[in-house]
Amino acid sequence: MYQVIGTGKSRALRVLWMLEELGQPYEHVAVNPHSEGVTPFNPAGKVPVLVVDGTPITDSTAILTYLADRHGALTHPAGTLERARQDSLTQLILDEFDAALWLAARHSFILPEEMRLAAIKNTLRWEFERSQKTLIHRMAEDGFLMGDMMTVPDIILTHCLTWALNARFPITEHRLTEYLDLMRARPAYLRASAR
Incomplete structure (x- = not known):
């Protein structure tokens, strides 16, 4: 299961929306930037963070691209x-x-x-x-x-x-x-x- 760190009032909304479109289960940890819930995963304190199998991915665009490519949806194939x-x-x-x-x-x-x-x-x-x-x-x-x-x-x-x-x-x-x-x-x- 994916874990999304960041409030829905931030760019984390992009990630939450993508996961909803994909129909993928996730846990949402609604914490503010630079809080104790963020810094262990992103020392810069920025949200969103997507945690996949214990590995954090930062930057909403990188996260969206990863999810689209991984699930083969909401994207065109790489190289086209x-x-x-x-x-x-x-x-x-x-x-x-x-x-x-x-x-x-x-x-x-x-x-x-x-x-x-x-x-x-x-x-x-x-x-x-x-x-x-x-x-x-x-x-x-x-x-x-x-x-x-x-x-x-x-x-x-x-x-x-x-x-x-x-x-x-x-x-x-x-x-x-x-x-x-x-x-x-x-x-x-x-x-x-x-x-």
Whole structure:
């Protein structure tokens, strides 16, 4: 059985959702970053951590990729052009969406007050809106990001868009609003987010 360490209000939600989509049993240890429940598995104190047979795996994207490859679901096979496209979308979302949101969070409440730059958030919002315009040109016409099949970048993007709403980063593209509504209505997402 898998063990997921981290609260559902963190990137651990991505892992919980993936496991729900896969129908895999898991134990959820809902602890905050840098707590005693995390540091034995990740000395950096960051969550999520997935423990597999006593071995910790860190970083949500690495965990999602591992689970998708291990279970042969929510991914295209390694070495295919579809997988290259999938990985490219994953990197775009991490670079343009996740990074902007994480930097805004750092300058809102994570960094010591004297290190925070409040004005940077305006630039990050502007970049976030511009990135939405780029992404919609790479999305499939309907369905998931890549078409008929849900893949790893769908989980990451949905998490980022939800995070954006909570951080007051506007979702300006109607297609992304519709996409987010469909993804957050998935039964596996609802089960994971209820944790």
